[in-house]
Amino acid sequence: MSRIAEVRVTPILISDPPLLNLQGVHQPYTPRTIVEVITESGAVGLGETYGDTDYLKLAEAFGPRLVGAGLVVNDLLAAVTRCLSEVGAERVDNTVQAEGLRGSRTLGKIASSVASAFEVAIYDALGHELRLPVHALLGGKVRDAIEYSAYLFYRWAEHPEPDEPKDDWGAALDPEGVVAQAKRMAEDYGFSSFKLKGGVFEPAHEIAASRALAEAFPGQPVRLDPNGAWSVATSLEVAGALEGVLEYLEDPTTGTANMAEVAKKTSLPLATNMCVTAFDEIPEAFTADAVQVVLSDHHYWGGLRATQDLAAVCRTFGVGISMHSNTHLGISLAAMTQVAATIPGLRHACDTHRPWQTEDVITQPHTFSGGKIAVSDTPGLGVELDRDALAKLHNRWETSDARRRDDAAAMRRVHPDFTAPKFPRW
Ligand SMILES: [Mg+2]
Numbered sequence: 001m002s003r004i005a006e007v008r009v010t011p012i013l014i015s016d017p018p019l020l021n022l023q024g025v026h027q028p029y030t031p032r033t034i035v036e037v038i039t040e041s042g043a044v045g046l047g048e049t050y051g052d053t054d055y056l057k058l059a060e061a062f063g064p065r066l067v068g069a070g071l072v073v074n075d076l077l078a079a080v081t082r083c084l085s086e087v088g089a090e091r092v093d094n095t096v097q098a099e100g101l102r103g104s105r106t107l108g109k110i111a112s113s114v115a116s117a118f119e120v121a122i123y124d125a126l127g128h129e130l131r132l133p134v135h136a137l138l139g140g141k142v143r144d145a146i147e148y149s150a151y152l153f154y155r156w157a158e159h160p161e162p163d164e165p166k167d168d169w170g171a172a173l174d175p176e177g178v179v180a181q182a183k184r185m186a187e188d189y190g191f192s193s194f195k196l197k198g199g200v201f202e203p204a205h206e207i208a209a210s211r212a213l214a215e216a217f218p219g220q221p222v223r224l225d226p227n228g229a230w231s232v233a234t235s236l237e238v239a240g241a242l243e244g245v246l247e248y249l250e251d252p253t254t255g256t257a258n259m260a261e262v263a264k265k266t267s268l269p270l271a272t273n274m275c276v277t278a279f280d281e282i283p284e285a286f287t288a289d290a291v292q293v294v295l296s297d298h299h300y301w302g303g304l305r306a307t308q309d310l311a312a313v314c315r316t317f318g319v320g321i322s323m324h325s326n327t328h329l330g331i332s333l334a335a336m337t338q339v340a341a342t343i344p345g346l347r348h349a350c351d352t353h354r355p356w357q358t359e360d361v362i363t364q365p366h367t368f369s370g371g372k373i374a375v376s377d378t379p380g381l382g383v384e385l386d387r388d389a390l391a392k393l394h395n396r397w398e399t400s401d402a403r404r405r406d407d408a409a410a411m412r413r414v415h416p417d418f419t420a421p422k423f424p425r426w
Helices: 053-066 076-087 107-130 175-189 203-216 232-242 256-264 279-287 304-317 330-340 387-398 407-412
Strands: 004-015 029-039 044-050 145-153 194-197 222-225 248-250 270-272 293-296 320-323 372-374
Touching: 004 053, 004 387, 029 053, 029 107, 029 387, 044 053, 044 107, 044 330, 053 076, 053 107, 076 107, 107 304, 107 330, 145 175, 145 330, 175 194, 175 203, 194 203, 203 222, 203 232, 232 248, 232 256, 256 270, 256 279, 279 304, 293 304, 304 320, 304 330
Parallel strands: 145 194, 194 222, 222 248, 248 270, 270 293, 293 320
Antiparallel strands: 004 029, 029 044, 145 372
16 A cells, blocks of 8 residues: 655635624635645545644644655544644643634644544545545445535625625625525525524524525525524523524534523524534533534544544434534535535535635535535545645735634724624623
8 A cells, every 4th residue: 555655735815705703704815724645656635624823833743744654544633633732732722712613722623623634635545546435435425415505694795905805795784685695595506404604693683584584495494503692591582583493503602501501491403513512522512412413524523534433422312413614615525525425314404615615726616406515436535636726825825914714803804893702792
């Protein structure tokens, strides 16, 4: 078996529309890290993860350690974790909600997200070596296409500066705007499941938008995700108003104890990508029955195998599983699709930001048919790196000083007094 001959780690900046959330607004450009693992026989494996400085530094430090190694993924997370001290990532404050949209930020989460990019790249390279799709290496697919949901956002029509990236979606700042956005998502991509990113306006406004979606798409699943913006009391008010309307309510409040209190008093299933984002958070949450659906994310959990492990734990405890998405490109979408194909208990449409990302680093970006992406059976992830596109987006990174995602700072460009809210916001 061929060994790893070279590893490349390339930071890029990708354009992002002005999507609103509790923490502020998406910046015009957001960083990602692209990983290439090249074998002695010339197979190229691709991976993708967060590009903020802590992640990038760790990926750059770890990459060279793989040269000469076999295409082995077991123990990869431990190896990345051992590398943390080398890059000074111990500076990260475990107690700060530095990334409020994914719960507290910890060294373990940074290591898992970096390990995921290398794990995916190794699986991709192995797939090319063996002429097998990644799903076959993970035990084989149980479905031929993966259903994704329309990821709806309140948003501005455009970023504040004239030379910043533009699109033709227009503003969505009220229920009518949200429904119009959903209709276009349904028409252009065939989505029949809808998720609204909430926590932007007062709860009554977001209840109205959720109801408007349910009325516009009768019988089709609708979800609302305020990223923990609400107190327990507010969560229960919203849950009461939206029982029978939502498929599930995502992270209405922060912390396992609060989620458990809400869960006890509503028939709405609660989903999370905030209070259960790592294995050590599972025992407390599942014991307290705080969540009924865990939103997996191979970046959070440490890769594709870890996602399968998570699915097994969820199955054991009778907890549902779905899939979270953060801003991502086609390499990650391919990885999400390959692993989703191998999880028998996946019964909810997966989230994806894909329609909002107009740039990519693969030669043939994925297309949706009926809201689904076909599971590729070609070797590896089934995608090929577009080197010109990668070079262009890397050049943007080199010539810009944007180094981390900061939605609050982006919001302050328009509303100078804005600060990321303290929880609970309402
Ligand atoms: Mg969420």
